[in-house]
Amino acid sequence: MPAYRTRTASITCIIGRDTPIANDMDRIIDQFRDAPPAMLLGGDDNPYHPDGYGLDGLTPEKGRELIARMQEWNRKVYAAGVRFNFPYICNCHIYGRPDTRTGMWYLYDHWDEHADIIGPKPPVEPEQWMQREPDGKPHHNYPYRWLLPDRYELEGCVNNPHWDEWLQRSARFLVKLGYNGTFIDNNIHHCYCEHCQRAFHTYLEETYTPEERLARFGTADVSGLALETRGNKVLWARDQREYLERAKASDPEHFAKLMGTDDIDRCVPSEAGNGFHWGRSHDYWVDSLRKSHSEAEVAMILRTGDVSSLGIETPVQRCLWADTQKFWAWSIAKWHDRFHRALNGVCPEFILNPNWGAITGFRNVDSRRLEGKNVRLWANSQDIIFYEQNYLPCTLAPGYTLDLVIAYKYSNAAGARASVLAYFGLQYRALAELAMAEAATWSSDGIFIEARYKYPETRNAYGRFYEQHADWYAGRSSHARVGILYDYDNVHMENTYHIREVYALAHYCADNHILFDLFNEANVTLDELRRFNAVIIPHVEFLSAAGRNAILEYAAGGGKVLITGNTGVFDQHGRPVAANDAIERIRAAVWPDAPYAREGNIAAIGDIFQLLPKRVKEIHDIVDINPQGLFEKGVYDEIVEASKRETHNDARLATLLSELAGFDLRVLPDAPATLRVSAWAGDEGSLVVHFLNYNVPVSSLYGNIHEIAPEQVKPVPVENAVVSLPLPTGMRVSHVEMADPWHPDPEPLPFILEGGRVRFTVPRVDIYRAVRLS
Ligand SMILES: [Zn+2]
Structure with a gap:
């Protein structure tokens, strides 16, 4: 696949989650009338919510009245200027109680009365639509007992024909209400039901050729293969009494409420929901390893993805477990496809914006990869992938800059457009603007979703700028010089340490002004590699034979490669590799912690963290902590204190990569790490360079972050940033001009061309500036 190419410019977006049925519509619209966003996630009520929420007592007459009201809302x-209006729907929750006949069960009992509005009654009751545990019990992502009287929660299975049919009908219903797209929440799938067991065979036949199946599973015949339970930490932990005792001891009252009993022998652990168990089961697993291993041994188990203690002993078992997770993501993607098809002919332009969850933290990803989340497998079945994060971009303390770059870059790697919602920090105008500009910087067509109507001037300035200078954003591809492989197949194979290296390297490149992209496991091809002057293959233990050959060929043709950790020790099916090629020779020379080896164009480092700035906590672990935990439990204080003694800049890796590439990869020789840069090339031979100042500190007001007045949080501007940018081969430059949303008319900048680079100075960056070279 060629580099991601934007079709449109960035746009503005608000998530309002308003309830127009119950409230004064005009008053809701008054909140954004002066600065309408291009996209509004603005309707939390729907007279026939597919999940059954709010349906109790609904009569057909009332239903028709509410439909008319929703049409009026749209x-x-x-008319107020919004181009895309999306309601909320969810493709897994089913609310209500079968015993009290509420929610979905109310509708089921009264279905025939509503049939001319919503179609015929499904042949089986909602209990038969559910996701299942391996033992056949209903599966729960969230607590079954939400602790509200009429709100039990079950999860529909997207491979279940009855749930699927009802959801497809709801797609057409959304068009009838006047929506031209929809937000889709959750997309969580973790099911072992009979429909899934059958669909798993289809997945295997679609995903692998007979030869690949033979290599992977020892048989091309899929009929004997089943969804794997070994390796599933939640299932493993829940089976152990000690784990349940520990879960109960941490908060007995909460445990009893979730389980409906405080008796460990009688409780059904799955009823607490997978979300309850995920972090706990992981921590329990690591603590259980510590009972029989030294700390160094535990660290090595986590680094090498050794999950033998979870029952995975052979490559075939590991592959079946990886494919079980990938099957869940494939199921969600197939469902998105069917949903799209249900809309074809009714509204071909209808936009799907499904929620992936949080992607910028280690544990965020390590939990979501178990529940149907895989960006690459989703990429072709939706229009915009939605990410939901805790933190807006900001600088917590020197060396601790939070950003959302992974969401944008990793989506683009799969060919997908990204929208990102973040919550903490929206009370600060500067952070909201930084987040808005970040979407355009890293994706060129990215969408930051404001969770408030607060900043009309900023939204208008950015919205107008994107429209006025649409060609600065649309029809562009990234001009990255370094590619970092983010191989999600490795994550599914339990090589989760790979995430730690990728995220740390991405932040390092951003801090050191190196133009970089992420690329994924489907793109370890000569074509993709040749986009870059150098590629980093970070601890990719499971490296496909085709990918390995592409990397070797790329290096033989002059491309520069840095491998780290235990890269290439296994093939994509988990089998040890017997090759004696350059990758294997230098891997063996550096693994696990030798500093450096090089053979021709391929270099290797054993432990990449030895070359990266030391932090008391890695950024990808900080963003896993929720804001309450970060600011009220001493973690923030610890970070601020550590930042005073730590060294934040470490040029060694940037120097090494530049030596490898044969030229200086750093674009801003003297700028602070918090000024970051990206560049996007257009077909007509122009280049747009984005400058983004993340130095919006909150630590200068060290104390209680909740007492910071919004106007105190403001950027520390960067003055006279010297730029030295390597140009695309053959590019001529005759004009350099600068603009930003607050100064939309381009101003010329003086420049010098020298040795394939262009040099110019950006006089000042408050938060965002763009420079166009043509
Ligand atoms: Zn299922």
Whole structure:
């Protein structure tokens, strides 16, 4: 696949989650009338919510009245200037109680009365639509007992024909209400039901050729293969009494409420929901390893993805477990496809914006990869992938800059457009602007979703700028010089340490002004590698034979490669590799912690963290902590204190990569790490360079972050940033001009061309500036 190419410019977006049925529509619209976003996630009520929420007591007459009201809402929203209006739907929750016949069960009992509005009654009750545990019990992502009287929660299975049919009908219903797209929440799938067991065979036949199946599973015949339970930490932990005792001891009252009993022998652990168990089961697993291993041994078990203690002993078992997770993501993607198809002919332009969850933290990803989340497998079945994060970009303390770059870059790697919602920090105008500009910087067509209507001037300035300078954003591809492989197949194979290296390297490149992209496991091809002057293959233990050959060929043709850790020790099917090629020779020379080896164009480092700035906590671990935990439990204080003694800049890796590439990869020789840069090339031979100042500190007001007045949080501007940018081969430059949303008319900048680079100075960056070279 060629580099991601944007089709449109960035746009503005708000998530309002308003309830127009119950409230004064005009008053809701008044909140954004002066600065309508291009996209509004603005309707939390729907007279026939597919999940059954709010349906109790609904009569067909009331249903028709509410439909008319929703149609009025949509007309008013578009008239106010919004281009895309999305409601909320969810493709797994089913609310209500079968015993009290509420929610979905109320609708089921009264279905025939509503049939001319919503179609015929499904032949089986909602209990038969559910995701299942391996033992056949209903599966729960969230607590079954939400602790609200009429709100039990079950999860529909997207491979179940009855749930699927009802959801497809709801797609057409959304068009009838006047929506032209939809947000889709959750997309969580973790099911072992009979429909999934059958669909797993289809997945295997679609994903692997007979030869590949033979190599992977020892048989091309899929009929004997089943969804794997070994390796599943939640299932493993829940089976152990000690784990349940520990879960109960941590908060007995909460445990009893979730389980409906405080008796460990009688409780059904799955009823607490997978989300309850995920972090606990991981921590329990690591603590259980510590009972029989030294700390160094535990660290090595985590680094090498050794999950033998979870029952995975052979490569075939590991592959079946990886494919079980990938099957869940494939199932969600197939469902998105069917949902799209249900809309074809009714509204071909209808946009799907499904929620992936949080992707910028280690544990965020390590939990979501178990529940149907895989960006590459989703990429072709939706229009914009939605990420939901805790933190807006900011600088917590020197050396501790939070960003959302992974969401944008990793989506683009799969060919997908990204929208990102973040919550903490929106009370600060500067951070909201930084987040808005970040979407354009890293993706060129990225969408930051504001969770408030607060900043109309900023939204208008950015919205107008994107429209006025659409060609600065649309029709562009990244001009990255370094590619970092983010191989999600490795994550599914339990090589989760790979995430730690990728995220640390991405932040390092951003801090050191190296133009970089992520690329994924489907793109370890000569074509993709040749986009870059150098590629980093970070601890990719499971490296496909084709990918390995592409890397070797790329290096033989002059491309520069840095491998780290235990890269290439296994093939994509988990089998040890017997090759004696350059990758194997230098891997063996550096693994696990030798500093450096090089053979021709391929270099290797054993432990990449020895070359990266030391932090008391890695950024990808900080963002896993929720804001309450970060600011109220001493973690923030610890970070601020550590930042005073730590060294934040370490040029060694940037120097090494530049030596490898044969030229200086750093674009801003003297700028602070918090000024970051990206560059996007257009077909007509122009280049747009984005400058983004993340130095919006909150630590200068060290104390209680909740007492910081919004106006105190503001950027520390960067003055006279000297730029020295390597140009695309053959590019001529005759004009350099600068603009930003607050100064939209381009101003010329003086420049010098020298040795394939262009040099110029950006006089000042408050938060964001763009420079166009043509
Ligand atoms: Zn299922």
